[in-house]
Amino acid sequence: MYTLSRKRIKNKRVLIKTALNHRSENSSLWEVRWEAMEVLKIATAGSVDDGKSTLIGRILYDTQSLTTDKLEAIETKSKANGFDYLDFSLATDGLVAEREQGITIDVAHIYFSSKTKSYIVADTPGHIEYTRNMVTGASTSQASIILVDARKGVIEQTYRHFFINNLLRVKDIIVAINKMDLVDFSESIYEEIKADFQEMIAKSEYKEQNITFIPVSALLGDNVVATSENTPWYSGNTLLDHLEGLEAQDVYEQSHMRFPVQMVIRPKQTDFHDFRGYAGKIYGDDLEVGDEITVLPSLTSSRVKEIYFFDQKFDKAGRGSSCTITLEDDLNISRGDMIVKNAERPNVGKQLEAKVCWMDTKELQPGTQYFLQSGSNRILAKIKGVSGVIHTDFSGEDITANSLKLNEVGNVNILMSRPLAYDSYTENKISGSFILIDAHTNTTAGVGFVK
Amino acid sequence: MELVTKDRNTIDPLEAIETHNNTATLAINPLESEAIYIFREVVAQFEKPVLLFSGGKDSITLVRLAQKAFYPSKIPFPLLHIDTGHNFPETIAFRDKLVKELGVELIVRYVQDSIDQGKVIEEKGKYASRNSLQTTTLLDALEEFKFDAAIGGARRDEEKARAKERIFSVRDDFGQWDEKNQRPELFDHLNGKISLGQNVRVFPISNWTELDVWSYIAKEKIEIPSIYFAHTRKTFVRDGMIWSADDAVYREEDEVVEERLVRFRTVGDMSCTAAVLSDAVTLEKVVEEIRASTISERGARIDDKRSEAAMEKRKQQGYF
Incomplete structure (x- = not known):
């Protein structure tokens, strides 16, 4: 998995480099950035005081994603609250009530980019009352970071966090064992927590999850972006390196092709007099011109005639693409119908x-x-x-x-x-x-x- | 200022590589695909959507995405501009040109009218701005035309309260945002069901960052108003920020007007949008400057600096 994605990143870099060398005078680095963009959606889950917001704040700080004015605001507020360090959790807690109580109530979205990826983090509150927010965050994420307080170990809420991520079949789980600085970066404590967590994994239904354990201190930055000198016994990646190594994918994953029709496009203009296009997003697998399809629930069949994206036609469209398709036959199709490949009926x-x-x-x-x-x-x-x-x-x-x-x-x-x-x-x-x-x-x- | 126009003959570098490999496979940037998906859901789920158009880069980006979402049909909803009367003249000229080219309907409602009708009271003094007054005019316009979905270019990366905003954000009869009682949004299942009197604010580029918007504008070669590029302008300095010396902006007698080479990073109301010193005359240079800059986009918006929770308060009152 890891080697594969490294290779992919390398390929991508070569692709960008080639593109830059061949770019015409009118294209720019920014066009290329847009074309080659990888978006990795992550959710975070942790209990109250596990340091989840601090962890995200730390990533933002260490990746230089915080602008001067935001950093100054954090500094002012940290001082006002009587801290002698920067309280990074202030970077994410958005609502007045959250800042007053020092907790996260609603899903907040945080953005940062590295050299190879754009990250979208759904920061979700961990308390039992906010299970629905955790489910929401996990539903649109490819990876989840579950925080465990090294002093407390696996607690009831950790079970809940993992259960939800398992139920939603989030592909990559990162268990960040946080506050390692408060347990003297003890390897045995880390191993104990890991063993407890693995016991829980053994009881889970979805076994194909990639689960990675990382000892961190969000407050001090150990193993978040920079490798820690305090954990010589840990040979794995830092949190950010691990995320960088993940292959950014459509969260809907590889499966049978599904094309739910969002709307029928009939321009009724002279140029497109007979045009009847079906607008939707492709899920699961590619769709190609000539593919034999069935429309559900009516069970009528036809073949893909054209695939449009704006004013251009394509032979094939990858999953995740919002496009418009036309069919060889004039069928009665409307919003809510689903187009699938003949051999792959749901x-x-x-x-x-x-x-x-x-x-x-x-x-x-x-x-x-x-x-x-x-x-x-x-x-x-x-x-x-x-x-x-x-x-x-x-x-x-x-x-x-x-x-x-x-x-x-x-x-x-x-x-x-x-x-x-x-x-x-x-x-x-x-x-x-x-x-x-x-x-x-x-x-x-x-x-x-x-x- | 020379504006960049879309040149269909330019072969995109990455596309060229793929074509060379004999596969014309469509692979859209996931953010663009998501935005187009959202646009289609709005039109399918609501009776009367409208696109809130400010003439800024975000709403111009929305217009391009809408064009793509419904092609070959025309954009199936009008644009609504809430004119504070303090807009940059360049923005208004740009707006009118764009609307003419697209053949879409433009509705303009004026904050001045709301002031004349006594619905809102104009702020006075040094930091006076019509920005918060827009809310009343906007809500009146939504009511007047019975719009049930207002599409806006707000992004979650702009500000902390916006980071908690939904893609379909339900507002009550008074346009208020109940931030603690928002609908969960799961997978791509967008719930646009509303009760009579409610309406929805829709944010198709919620997940885009400022740099994403600029990259897209560069990639699509989208025209944007000239004030985004470096130009000579009469300005004055207050509290370390540069302001346009225009009648619409209150100025103390001791605030000296000077010509400076500047550009604007956002195109809000002139009275609350500060300029930055810049010699970036091309899009490439503008983006390079933004990337290197250490001040956030809204750092140049005086309306957010009024208090730490300024945006959250305005949103609760119906601001978008």
Whole structure:
């Protein structure tokens, strides 16, 4: 994995270099930056006082991502709070209430770039009340940093953090064992925590996660960006080096091609009189001109005629591309339909079973109606039943439960008013997940992962 | 100022390499793909969207993305400009030219009208700005046209309160942002369902940084107003910042006007947008300067310096 991505970065660098040598007079370094950009989305999870905000602040500081005015603001505030060091957590805590209480309430997004990548960090609060925010952050991230306080070790909340990242099948997990400075950079403490964490991993469902342990001190900077002299027993990468080595990918991962139709484009202009394009984003795999496709749920078939991106045509489009396609045949297709390759049909049905994480204060109750939305498809649905609440510490489930409270995860059976094309979440993250929308308040009340 | 225009005959270097390998494979920058996805969701999910257009680089970028999202159809919504009356004349000229080229509808509503109607009271004195007054005019305009989705160019990297903003951000009847009660946004499942009276602010370039916007402008060869490039301007210095010496900007008698070679990093209201000394006359040089600069973009916006929570407060009141 690591060698592969190193090679990829090297290739990319060669590509940029070649491009720069061949660039015409009108192209610039910035065009090339845009073309070659790798975006790595990361989520962070940690308990109150684990030093999560400090860690992010430290990365920003050490990568020179903090501007002078921001740094000055941190300095002023740190002094006012009576600290004799820079309180980097001030770089991320955005809302007044958060600064007053010194905690993170909502998902904050933080941006920084290295030589090879642009990073988007979803900084999510770790307290049990904010499980929904952690799930939200993890849903759009390729990698997660889980913080563990070296003095406390693996605690109840660590179980929850890992459980969520495992449930959402986040590909790369970095366990940052923080505050190593407060335990004299003890190797045995680090190893103990690692062993406890591995016990937890053994109980998890999704085993293909890449899990990496790093001993750090966010406050002092050990093994965050610079290698620490205090941990001679640790031979692995620093946190940033590790992230640099990850191959930035579409979070939806390689799978079967899924093309949920967002809208039909019919310009009705003289130049494009008969143009009928289907706008959407390609998930899972490439799509090529000539591919034989099936439209769901109608089960009609055709072939891809053209792939447009703006005013240019392409033979093939990679996953992650928002494009517009046309088909050989005139079919009746509308928003919410899904285009797939003939040999790769998903399930189509009016009933599904899913693990649901509940995000609303109003409980999920059997018999209640919600709108189920998966991508561009929104269907009126009804909760048929709840068959159990899953303990987030890998200790099984409570099968007597028949409703879901805020921040609980449970097994739910759902009936839909129309057939939906879906996959299991393990096979496809976009067509295997959905949100439930409260029919009265319109809020996003829960998220489901199809079994 | 010579503006760069899009030249279709220029072969992009990376594309050239790929074409050489005999595969015309589309691989879009993930930020661009995400923004186009969001634009399409807005048009599909809302009855009457509008794009908030300030004439600044972010809203110009939005216009280009919208063009791409719906091609070969035209942009299927109007542009709305809230004119503070203190805009840079260059920005207004640019706006009118762009709208004409695209053939889209432009709606302009004036802060001066809100002042004349007694809905807002103009600030007085040295730090007077019409920036916060825009909110009333904006909310009135949304109400007048019954717009249910207002697309804006705000980015999360701009400011701490914006870092917590959603892509579809629901506002109540009063345009207020309830930051503690925001809808979670998961995967690409954007929930645009709203109740009567509510509307949504949409931010397609939420995840872009300032450098991303500039890189995109360079790559797409998008025209931008001339004030972004170095030019000679009558200016004066206050609190270490350079201000345009224009009637719209309050000036004390002892504040001396001098001609300086400057450019602007954002194009807000003249009374709250400071200039920087610069000799960058090309886009490449502008981006190079930004990359090297150690002051953040909003560091040149006096409206954010009023208090540490300035932006959060304005957002709660309906500012975008």
